[in-house]
Amino acid sequence: MANFRVNNILIPQELPLIALKNTVLFPRVVIPLIVQRSKSVGALDHAMAKDRLIFFVTQKNIEDNVSERDLFTTGTIGRIVSVFKLPDGSSKVDVEGLTRAKIISFTAKEPFFKVTAEPVLMKNGNEINLEEKALMRLVVDQFRSVSEMKPFANILPEIVYMMNQLKDVEQIISLVTINLNLEIQDQQHILETDRALDALKRLNILLGRELEILEAEKNVAKETKKQIGKMQKELFLREQLKSIEKELGVEDDRDEINMLKDKISAADMPKEVHGKAMKELNRLGKMPPFNPEASYLRTYLDWLVELPWSKKTKEKIDLKEAEKILNDDHYGLDRVKERILEYLAVQKQVGKMKGPILCLVGPPGTGKTSIGQSIARALGRKFVRVSLGGLRDEAEIRGHRRTYVGALPGRIVQGIHNAGVKNPVFMLDEIDKVGIDFRGDPSAALLEALDPQQNHAFSDHYLEIPFDLSDVLFVATANILDTIPPALRDRLEVIEFPGYSEDEKLHIARDFLIPKLYKDHGLKKNSISIPNSVLADVIRKHTREAGVRDLERQLASILRKVTRKLVETSSKRQVVLNSDLLHKYLGPARFSHQVAETQDEVGVVTGLGWTPVGGEVFSIEVSKMPGKGRLILTGQLGAVMKESAQAALSFARARAAKSGVKEDFNRDDIHIHVPSGAIKKDGPSAGTAMTTALVSLFLKKPVKKEVCMTGEVTLRGKVLEIGGVKEKILAAHRAGLKVAILPLENKKDMDDIPKEVRRDMKFVFAKTMEDVLKTALR
Ligand SMILES: Nc1ncnc2c1ncn2[C@@H]1O[C@H](COP(=O)(O)OP(=O)(O)OP(=O)(O)O)[C@@H](O)[C@H]1O
Ligand SMILES: [Mg+2]
Structure with missing residues (x-):
């Protein structure tokens, strides 16, 4: 085969050959190479002495010693542009690819390969058809995208810029291929492709794949970054939280859950309640700490475990004993005591009372509240008192739903909670002062609590689970009957406290109020003497009431002053209260008693x-x-x-x-x-x-x-x-x-x-x- 020319360079028939490891030289590009192996160095020296032309062929493997069979047959004839000799004998060279060529035969093997080759020209290389043009643009575009997406790509922006200016298909194919970081097989494959169109198609596919890979990589990187960011943030916050909790002395959550679990099993709840408590506990366990709802749940569970679901005081009904206790605590009130004892007798007979609720009605200070306490004492039960005065909101009785901020159970359940047992004597004080308005009718809720037919399952909005009130002994008090809603009054067994006569008051003062006050003031029995006449004056001139509350107050006022005098003078002498002292202590008579007319009159x-x-x-x-x-x-x-x-x-x-x-x-x-x-x-x-x-x-x-x-x-x-x-x-x-x-x-x-x-x-x-x-x- 005759010599041929490429770009006006005359290519001789026989060329020295350098085997390329891991690199493919393409026509119309310049690449740097390290020439190291002795064979290659020999070939380089030979070429440098002649025309600087070398046939570069890629080897199929990465062996150092290669035979002919290890080489692809298609390679590129290149011209050495520059040589830089390195101290170790190797050289760094820049090679410009001139044209593709095919080995025809090996003419020498030692000291380096020499071959005869024939050029392989790109088919229809000069006439670019439309399809090629389109593909070319597409490939260039894709290449640009790849270069932009690849953060560490060694694709220089100049190359991308340059590529836009290029008209030469072969050059574009070469540039794209070498910059794409393709497998050697793929590069070789493109080198061997004769038609530009096929090469472009192939590149198009390869670029598409590359883009996809890059896209995926990018997403993964982004996701990883996000993940890491989130993890770091969480870790950071958790650490902070831990130190805050430590600072506050908050116990470990796990401990809390376990503790609550123990409390739940200790609370002896009915099955239904136990189920509910465990469900809510589970919910709490899954909640991140410091979730605001967690604190509501905790409060709720505290209520559940603390309520006396099955705790009772053992009741003893001994009528003799009860009568004695009632008499010990209160003077007179014979009819009242009698009614109470009857009531207790029936209760003892029946076992569980399903009768009407006692309602003690009378003026202030006549002993209604205090006899309620005596009933509890007589029965050996706990006593709780809830004042209903001024109550207008049904939720006060029945509680607020848990969705309310700061919700609590109603007064009934609170009372039971305070009692700590499910069978206290429960006094509903001032039941006559319950009102009705737009917030609902509290008396309806009261009815449910009091009605023995339904109060075994009293529903409180907060608790959500019914509470059994059937063991509670309810006692209501009122000053007047008229204002009690009729439906409620119907459930009540009224016991009237009519008020005391002067004589009864005298007895009450002497036998109950004064001894109690002595104790309160730390006075000895004989440190003061109050004659009946003076006591009567206190009753008549300094109080006007049906009950004895004001009387108690006045007596307390006297005893306070006596105590002060005794302490100040530290005298051991008995103080005798006469009307002068009374005047000094209590001031002038507050009431001149309403007296009868002084003479008969007409009209x-x-x-x-x-x-x-x-x-x-x-x-x-x-x-x-x-x-x-x-x-x-x-x-x-x-x-x-x-x-x-x-x-x-x-x-x-x-x-x-x-x-x-x-x-x-x-x-x-x-x-x-x-x-x-x-x-x-x-x-x-x-x-x-x-x-x-x-x-x-x-x-x-x-x-x-x-x-x-x-x-x-x-x-x-x-x-x-x-x-x-x-x-x-x-x-x-x-x-x-x-x-x-x-x-x-x-x-x-x-x-x-x-x-x-x-x-x-x-x-x-x-x-x-x-x-x-x-x-x-x-
Ligand atoms: N018969 C009585 N014997 C002894 N003490 C009495 C008697 N009646 C009332 N008391 C005493 O009088 C004081 C006032 O009684 P209490 O508070 O029970 O009145 P009340 O009827 O509940 O009044 P209110 O309607 O204002 O609530 C108490 O200290 C109570 O012990
Ligand atoms: Mg009272």
Whole structure:
């Protein structure tokens, strides 16, 4: 084969050959090479001495000693551009690929290979068709993408830039291939491809694959980075948290869960509750600490484990013992004690009480709360008290749902929690002061708690699991019955506390209040003597109440002052409380007792009234004056009282006419006045008093001053039953009245009246107005 030219360089027929390890030389590019092996060095020297042309062929393996068979047959004829001799005898050279060529034959093997070769020209290398052009652009584009995505690629930006300018397909193919970091096989394969189009197609595929790999790599890197970032952050926070917890002394979570688990199994819960508790505990265990919900859950679980699901105090009902305890704690109240003992007897007989709830009704300070405590003592049960006064929200009774911030169980469950047992005596204080408004009706929730039919499964919104209240002995207290919602009142067995007479108060003070106060003040029994007369003065002049709370307060005030004096003077002498000392300690008398009228008068009658704080005495005055026959009422009278005044007037006119009084009442205005105007008065029980006053006025007959009365009157003069007899009589007795006129039907109430009152006073029972007038008028 003849010599040929490439780029005007004459290529000789025989060429020295250098075997390339791990590199493929491509035409139209310059690459650096290290020439090291002796054969290669020989070939290089030979070429350098001649025309600098060498045939570079890649070897199929990476052996140092290669034979012909280890070489591919297609290679590239290259021209040495520069040589740099290194001290160890090897050289660094830059080679420019000129053209592809194929080995025809080996002409020498030693000292280096010599071959004859023929050039392999790119087919249709000069005429670029459209498809090629498109592919070329695509490949260049892909190459640029690869160069951008490969952070450490040794693809120089200049090459990418340059490639855009290139028109030569072969050069592009070469540049892309050598810069792609392809396997030797792949590079060789491209080198051997004759048609540019095929080479471009191949590159297109290879680039596509490369791009995919790079994309995946990028994602993995990103993900890894993210993962590492997150892990680091978590690690950091956890470390911080640990140190904070350590600082705060928070126990280890695991410990907490285990502790709660122990508590749950120790709490002796019903199955259902146990299941719920374990479920919530699981939830808590899975929660990251310091999740706000975790603290709610903890509180909830604390409630669950602390409630006495099955804890009870052992009850003993010994009626004798119970009676003794009741008597030890309270003076009098015989009827009350009797009712309580009956109640207990029934309970003992039945085992579990499913009857009505006791409701103690009476004025303040009459011992309702304290007798509740005695009931608990008598039964050997725990006592809890919950005040319902002013309660308007159903959630107060039944709790808030757990979703509320700061939610808690209602008062009932709280009370049980405080008691620590499921069978306490549970006092619902001031049940008459429960209100209804938009927040729901608390009495409905109370009903459920109190109703023996349903309270074995009382549902509290917070707990979410029913609690069994059927072992609880509920006792309610109230000052008045009227304001208790009817449905609730229906469930209650009312026991009335009517209030105490002066004599009873004296006993209570002497036997209960004073000894208790002595103890409270650290006084010895004989360090002070309080004569009965002085005690009576305290009761009469310094208190006005149905109960004994104020009395207790006044006595405490006296004892405080005595104690101070004893401590200051450190004298051992007994202090005798006389009226001077009393005046000094308590000041002037606060109350001058309502007393009976001092003389018989026309048109003035003493009536008896009832208030939530006990009975009261008031006088009714009537007068007439020229006018138009109007009825004028003053003194804060309620509607019912006004109506009964009308009825009284009608009756009195008829009665006067019957007695032959010839007067034209239609020309007189009648004025009825009930003094102590600040107090609102209502009810029909002033009927007899008003009628008597009017009849006295019309007949001009005076009313006896020592007489008082209470009773409702019909238009035809029938006297009807009224309430609050004991309180009224006690008030009359305090006022020094001697005769009380009562409706006949109230005779039954006389059992309640203390003996000394019955001794001091005379009682007249009236069936009609005539009976009243007969006794009252002079
Ligand atoms: N019969 C009694 N014997 C001995 N002490 C009594 C008697 N009645 C009341 N007391 C004493 O009077 C004080 C007041 O009684 P308590 O607090 O029980 O009144 P209450 O009826 O509950 O009043 P309120 O309606 O205002 O709640 C207590 O210290 C109580 O021990
Ligand atoms: Mg009370």
